[in-house]
Amino acid sequence: MIEQGPIRPPSESKSLLLRLTRNCPWNKCLFCPVYKNSTFSRRSLAEIKGEIDKLSEIVDDIQRISLKLGFEGRITGTVISHIYPNKDYDPIYRHVAHWLYFGEGSVFLQDANSLIMKPEDLAEILNYLRQKVPGIRRITSYARSSTLARRKGDQMFMLRQAGLNRIHIGLESGYDPVLRIMRKGSTAADHIKAGSLVREAGISLSEYVMPGLGGKRWWREHALGTAEVLNRINPDFIRLRSLRVPKTAPLAEKIDTGEIEILDDDDVVREIRLFIENLDGISSTLTSDHIMNLLEEISGILPDDKEKMLSVADRYLDLEEEERIIFKVGRWGGAYRSLDDLRDPVTKGKIEEVVHQWKLETSLQVDQIIKEMADQYI
Numbered sequence: 001m002i003e004q005g006p007i008r009p010p011s012e013s014k015s016l017l018l019r020l021t022r023n024c025p026w027n028k029c030l031f032c033p034v035y036k037n038s039t040f041s042r043r044s045l046a047e048i049k050g051e052i053d054k055l056s057e058i059v060d061d062i063q064r065i066s067l068k069l070g071f072e073g074r075i076t077g078t079v080i081s082h083i084y085p086n087k088d089y090d091p092i093y094r095h096v097a098h099w100l101y102f103g104e105g106s107v108f109l110q111d112a113n114s115l116i117m118k119p120e121d122l123a124e125i126l127n128y129l130r131q132k133v134p135g136i137r138r139i140t141s142y143a144r145s146s147t148l149a150r151r152k153g154d155q156m157f158m159l160r161q162a163g164l165n166r167i168h169i170g171l172e173s174g175y176d177p178v179l180r181i182m183r184k185g186s187t188a189a190d191h192i193k194a195g196s197l198v199r200e201a202g203i204s205l206s207e208y209v210m211p212g213l214g215g216k217r218w219w220r221e222h223a224l225g226t227a228e229v230l231n232r233i234n235p236d237f238i239r240l241r242s243l244r245v246p247k248t249a250p251l252a253e254k255i256d257t258g259e260i261e262i263l264d265d266d267d268v269v270r271e272i273r274l275f276i277e278n279l280d281g282i283s284s285t286l287t288s289d290h291i292m293n294l295l296e297e298i299s300g301i302l303p304d305d306k307e308k309m310l311s312v313a314d315r316y317l318d319l320e321e322e323e324r325i326i327f328k329v330g331r332w333g334g335a336y337r338s339l340d341d342l343r344d345p346v347t348k349g350k351i352e353e354v355v356h357q358w359k360l361e362t363s364l365q366v367d368q369i370i371k372e373m374a375d376q377y378i
C-alpha cells in the first residue's frame with residue numbers, strides 16, 4: 001500500500017505523487033478546507049524510502065507486463081488497458097501506469113509543505129528517488145513562504161542539485177492586512193524573501209494568487225499589494241485561483257455573519273484587471289488554469305501579452321449585463337470555455353431560455369443561482 005495525499009496543483013495532473021509529509025503543518029488559513037480535520041505528521045526517511053522502493057518495483061513490474069504482452073517493455077495503450085480494469089492490481093498500479101504512459105517524467109511531492117523537512121533529509125530523499133526510479137526529469141513540491149524564508153541560500157542550492165526543479169507557493173495575497181485576517185501565517189516580506197531564495201537557487205517558481213481574497217473592503221489594496229510583491233520576485237509562473245468558499249472552510253462562517261463581504265464574479269474580473277495592469281518589470285507567465293476562474297483565457301507571458309490579457313477582462317466587462325449573465329451561466333454550467341463561445345447562437349439561445357425561465361419561475365435571484373452553479377466546482 002502506498003499513501004497518497006488529497007491534492008496536487010492542476011498543472012501536476014500527469015505527475016507521479018510521492019507523499020513526504022501528511023497534511024498541513026500550519027492548517028489555519030481561513031479560506032482553506034483541505035486539511036482541516038487532519039493532523040500534520042512527518043514520515044520517517046525509512047518509510048519514504050520503503051515507498052520509493054515499492055514504486056520502483058511497480059515500474060519494473062509494469063515493464064514485465066509490457067514484455068509479456070509483446071511490447072518490449074514499452075508502455076502502450078494496450079498495456080494501460082490491461083492494467084486499468086484489472087482488479088488483481090493494487091490501485092497504485094493505475095497511477096504509475098498513467099504516469100509512465102501520459103507523464104513527462106514529473107514527480108510531485110505531497111502534501112502541503114514538503115520543504116518543512118530538514119533540507120539534508122529532503123535532499124537525501126530526492127537523490128534516492130532519482131537513483132531508484134528511472135525516467136524522472138522534474139521534481140516539484142508545494143512550500144509555504146514562512147518556511148522557505150527561514151532557509152539559507154546554500155540549502156536551497158543543495159535541494160536544486162538533488163533534483164528539486166519547481167516549487168509551488170500559495171502566495172494568495174501580497175497585502176499584509178489580508179494575509180493577517182485570512183491567517184495565512186506569512187507576510188508580504190516572507191513572500192518576497194522566499195520567492196527570491198527559490199529564484200536565486202535556480203529553482204522554477206510558481207506563485208498562486210487568490211483573486212477575491214480581499215473581499216469588498218480590500219479588493220483594491222489586495223490587487224495592488226499582490227502585484228507589488230510579485231514585481232519584486234519575478235516568478236516563472238503566476239497562477240490565478242479565484243476565491244470560492246466551501247461550507248467547511250472557516251471563512252464561510254465569517255461570510256455568513258457579514259464580517260467579510262465577498263466579491264461577485266464581475267468584481268473579481270475588475271480586481272484581476274487592476275492586478276495585471278500593475279504587474280511591471282517582470283517576465284512571468286500568467287495563467288488562469290483553475291476551474292474556479294471565470295475567464296480561463298486570461299493567460300500570457302509578461303510583458304508582451306499584458307495588453308492582450310487586459311483586453312480579455314475589458315471584453316468581458318464591456319458586455320451588456322444580460323450577456324455577462326449568459327456567459328456566467330454557460331461557463332459555470334460547462335457549456336462555455338471562452339468569450340468566443342458566446343458567438344454560438346444555438347447554445348446561447350438555450351441559455352437565454354433557461355435564464356428566462358428562472359426569472360419567471362423561481363423566487364431566487366439569478367445571481368444567487370449563478371453563484372451556486374460556480375460553487376459546485378469547490
Ligand code: SF4
Pocket residue numbers: 024025026027028029032033034035112144170184
Ligand atoms: S498553508 Fe496551504 S494547505 Fe495549509 S491551511 Fe494554508 S492554504 Fe491550506
